[in-house]
Amino acid sequence: MRLLLSLLACLLLQLLSSAQAETFKVGVELQPYMPYSDVQNGQYLGYGRDLLDAFAAYQGHVFVYQPLPVRRLLSDFLDDRVNFKYPDNPRWNADQKQGHTLYYSQAAAPAIDGVLVKPQYLGKGKARLYRMGTQRGFTPWPYLEDIKNGRIILIQANQIDSLLAMAMSDRVDGVYLNPQVIRHQLYNSRKNESLVFDPDLPYQDDHYFLSSIKHPEVIKQFDAFLSNQAEWVQKLKERHGITDPLSSD
Template identity: 80%
Template structure:
């Protein structure tokens, strides 16, 4: 019996590992959104990829990333064709999610959404915002009442670079987007100070989360990872230049 003990122990170890080493499909956004994420040649990359890969490696999971257009991503997630959605937020498309039980992780990244204007218009207030641009599928929550009342005309575009071109050519008075994404987009084109975040205008100070319908236990594992590996998570944020522009982190 004694020679069998190491063999049996090895089987038990292998069995334990196989339970943990699950393969999951993670739905991600098919759009340039650096420094948070991007998809090049079909490969998901950026902060989101590094963060999720680090978690998967620690847990022994395998994550397969499925880049999808934003609207289809939500549809595939709710129908169960992907196991997780990143990024996600409880407020996004809440009406479409209400018939499903979703599990959200702790905050995985800070995310400010606000209005960016030309530097000469900084601090001039909401009164000059007659035309506000945003990406199709985005909801400019602080301005919905003014949009519904006809005080602000909402102009949407599929691509961020199209919105930035509108702002730079004064076809819109400002764009409602994530300031870090805008600065990254402008860095090698018009100059990263061509449009600036105006904190005097209403904005959303929020976060991105990992979500799942089918695997709440993995969401709990991810929460534990975020807490236990806080230094690693912070290092990843710093490596990718992800900070809260209001708090500097």
């Protein structure tokens, strides 16, 4: 697949009449989050890598990826130690971003975050959710009021495997994460139907974006790439198994 993508990127590059190569450092998350991204042996992988590589080749840029823990990624980005942040979202850490002018791209990938439960609890409603698990650093936006008033206890873990184990053993009543990521994790562990996304519970229908502080011109180029190569981008999503969980569960 990587060879095919590289070939396609080269063909796209040939279509560009004039391109001045620039090298940029892209800050990415140092955590397993397939099919969106992963870092293995220091190498950035997944949909994000293939999309950004193709854009860089198309535009004549060189992207160097800097995997960082989520919190440090934000601070390095705001302190100009990396030129771009991916993924990003205007709502994430909005208070820490105050005082900075950020430029966000068009949506680069869909990102629904919601609650996954055991199949026997599907459709049972929010009342049974007392202990909710999520990955450390994630914000369960639709449940913040319930967490604040103590109706829901939020339990965080560093690893997705730990969250899945908690849900399987009923130590949490549901897991708040991206259903695409959970599905990928369960498929690899051959536990496909152990947890299912419950669309009747509150969820956040959102997207991932590329962001920059000092390079709005590259963000505009990325927007043009997403628009001009929309069909190819859609096929890339499908190749990585990134679909709308509301229509596939």
